[in-house]
Amino acid sequence: MTRLSVFNSPLLLGFDHVERVLDRVAKSSAEGYPPYNIEQTGEHCLRITLAVAGFREEDLSVTTEDNQLVIRGRQSADDGNRMFLHRGIASRQFQRSFVLAEGIEVVGAYMDNGLLHIDLQRPVPEPVIRQIKIGSGNRDRSNQTPQTQTIDLAPQPRKDR
Numbered sequence: 001m002t003r004l005s006v007f008n009s010p011l012l013l014g015f016d017h018v019e020r021v022l023d024r025v026a027k028s029s030a031e032g033y034p035p036y037n038i039e040q041t042g043e044h045c046l047r048i049t050l051a052v053a054g055f056r057e058e059d060l061s062v063t064t065e066d067n068q069l070v071i072r073g074r075q076s077a078d079d080g081n082r083m084f085l086h087r088g089i090a091s092r093q094f095q096r097s098f099v100l101a102e103g104i105e106v107v108g109a110y111m112d113n114g115l116l117h118i119d120l121q122r123p124v125p126e127p128v129i130r131q132i133k134i135g136s137g138n139r140d141r142s143n144q145t146p147q148t149q150t151i152d153l154a155p156q157p158r159k160d161r
Contacts, residue, residue: 033094034050034052034094035050036048036049036050036051036096037049041119044121044122044123044124045119045120045121045122046104046119046120046121046122047117047118047119047120048069048098048117048120049117050071050096050118051115052073052111052114053089053114054089054091054114055073055075055116059073059074059076060072060073060111060116061073062106062116064100067099068098068099068100069097069098069099069100069118070095070096070097071094071095071096071097071116071118072093072094073093073094073095074093075091075093100120103122103123103125104120104121105120106119106120107119107120107121
């Protein structure tokens with residue numbers, strides 16, 4: 001089955017990375033453990049809170065990988081001397097991922113009463129306005145020196161063939 005891309009329009013240039021991000025989000029949305037909250041703590045600040053009861057700080061890791069925040073939990077092995085009549089408290093390992101928008105920074109993480117809090121900050125981008133010089137249409141373009149820097153976002157064909 002061929003997958004139809006939403007971003008295959010010629011008017012959407014350079015959005016192939018957005019499609020990859022959406023694929024990552026779709027894969028990680030099936031995760032249900034541990035439960036979490038996302039709250040806005042300030043105008044440009046967010047906090048992710050995960051319920052990690054039974055985990056110690058040394059059982060958890062918080063990393064950023066590319067534009068993804070990854071939280072992993074792995075409890076140390078049970079001593080085996082305890083006999084449970086009912087075991088309803090989850091003690092399994094987990095990995096929870098969040099895709100971060102460009103520029104979002106992880107400020108810090110801390111534990112409090114079985115909750116892992118991760119603070120994020122979204123810096124306010126400065127608006128960039130750039131004037132593009134318009135040249136006349138009858139000049140020879142092969143000798144023309146570009147007045148502005150251009151960036152080609154289209155994939156280049158391989159030259160090793």
